[in-house]
Amino acid sequence: MPQLNPAPWLSILVFSWFVFLFVIPPKVLNHSFMNEPAPQSAEKPKFNPWNWPWY
Amino acid sequence: MMLNFFDQFMSPVLLGIPLIALALLLPWILFPNPAARWINNRLITLQGWSISQATHQLFTPLNQGGHKWATLLISLMIFLISLNLLGLLPYTFTPTTQLSLNMAFAVPLWLATVIVGLRNQPTIALGHLLPEGTPLPLIPVLIIIETISLFIRPLALGVRLTANLTAGHLLIQLIATAVFVLLPLMPTVAILTASVLFLLTLLEVAVAMIQAYVFILLLSLYLQENV
Numbered sequence: 674m675p676q677l678n679p680a681p682w683l684s685i686l687v688f689s690w691f692v693f694l695f696v697i698p699p700k701v702l703n704h705s706f707m708n709e710p711a712p713q714s715a716e717k718p719k720f721n722p723w724n725w726p727w728y
Numbered sequence: 729m730m731l732n733f734f735d736q737f738m739s740p741v742l743l744g745i746p747l748i749a750l751a752l753l754l755p756w757i758l759f760p761n762p763a764a765r766w767i768n769n770r771l772i773t774l775q776g777w778s779i780s781q782a783t784h785q786l787f788t789p790l791n792q793g794g795h796k797w798a799t800l801l802i803s804l805m806i807f808l809i810s811l812n813l814l815g816l817l818p819y820t821f822t823p824t825t826q827l828s829l830n831m832a833f834a835v836p837l838w839l840a841t842v843i844v845g846l847r848n849q850p851t852i853a854l855g856h857l858l859p860e861g862t863p864l865p866l867i868p869v870l871i872i873i874e875t876i877s878l879f880i881r882p883l884a885l886g887v888r889l890t891a892n893l894t895a896g897h898l899l900i901q902l903i904a905t906a907v908f909v910l911l912p913l914m915p916t917v918a919i920l921t922a923s924v925l926f927l928l929t930l931l932e933v934a935v936a937m938i939q940a941y942v943f944i945l946l947l948s949l950y951l952q953e954n955v
Contacts, residue, residue: 674737678739681739681746681828682828682832685739685748685823685826685828685829685832686829686832688748688749688752689752689823690832692752692753692756693803693807696753696756697756697759697803697806697807698799701779701806702799703761703762704762704775704779
C-alpha cells in the first residue's frame with residue numbers, strides 16, 4: 674500500500690499541522706454570532722441603581 | 729505493469745512538486761473569511777451556523793476546562809470534513825487516505841488529552857484504568873487491559889479514518905471499473921452496477937462526514953474523561 678511508504682511522512686505531518694494551526698483557526702474565529710433578537714416588552718425590567726462606591 | 733488499484737493513494741508529485749500540498753492548501757478557498765458585518769452572504773451564514781451548532785453539540789457535555797479546546801477541535805472538524813468530501817469528486821486526491829496525516833493528528837491530540845488529565849487530576853485520570861465494581865481478583869488483569877485499550881486509542885483513531893476512506897475510494901474505483909468494462913458486453917448488468925455505484929457514492933458522502941465527526945467526537949470523549 675503506497676500510504677505505508679514512510680518517505681513523505683514527516684513533510685505531510687509538518688504541512689498538515691501548518692494548515693491546521695495557521696490557515697483554518699483564523700477563518701473559524703472570524704465568524705461572529707449575534708444575540709437572538711428579543712421582543713421588546715411593554716414594561717421595563719426593574720433594576721437596582723448603583724449604590725455602592727467606586728473603589 | 730499491472731493495473732494496481734492502490735495507485736490512486738500514492739502521494740502525487742508533478743514536476744517535483746508534491747501535489748498533496750495543493751490538496752491541503754486549496755480547500756480553504758471554499759471558506760471565505762467573514763467580513764465585519766452583522767449579516768453576511770448565504771455561504772458565510774450557513775458555515776457560521778453549522779460551526780456554532782457543531783460547537784454547541786460537542787461542548788455541551790464537557791465542563792468549562794474542556795471548552796478551551798473548542799477552536800482546535802472545530803478547526804479539525806472543518807479540516808477533516810472538507811478533505812473527505814472534496815475527495816469524493818473525480819480525479820481529486822484525498823489527503824485523509826494517508827495514514828501519515830491521520831496519525832499525525834490522532835497521536836498528538838490523544839497524547840495531549842492524556843497529559844492534560846495526568847497533570848491536572850492525576851488520580852482521576854489513573855482511576856479511569858479500573859472500572860467501578862470490578863471484583864477483587866480481576867483487578868490486575870483489568871488494569872492491564874484498560875492500559876492496553878488506552879494506548880490503542882490513537883492507533884484506532886488514525887487507522888479508522890484511513891481505512892474507512894481508503895476502502896470507500898477503492899470500492900468506488902472497483903465498481904466504476906466494472907461498469908466501464910461491462911458497458912459494451914452486457915449493458916443491462918452495467919446499468920445495474922451503475923446504480924450500485926450511485927448508491928455507494930451516496931454512502932461514501934455519508935461516511936465522509938460521519939468519519940470526520942466520529943474522530944472529533946472520540947477526541948472530545950477522551951477529553952471529557954481527563955478534564
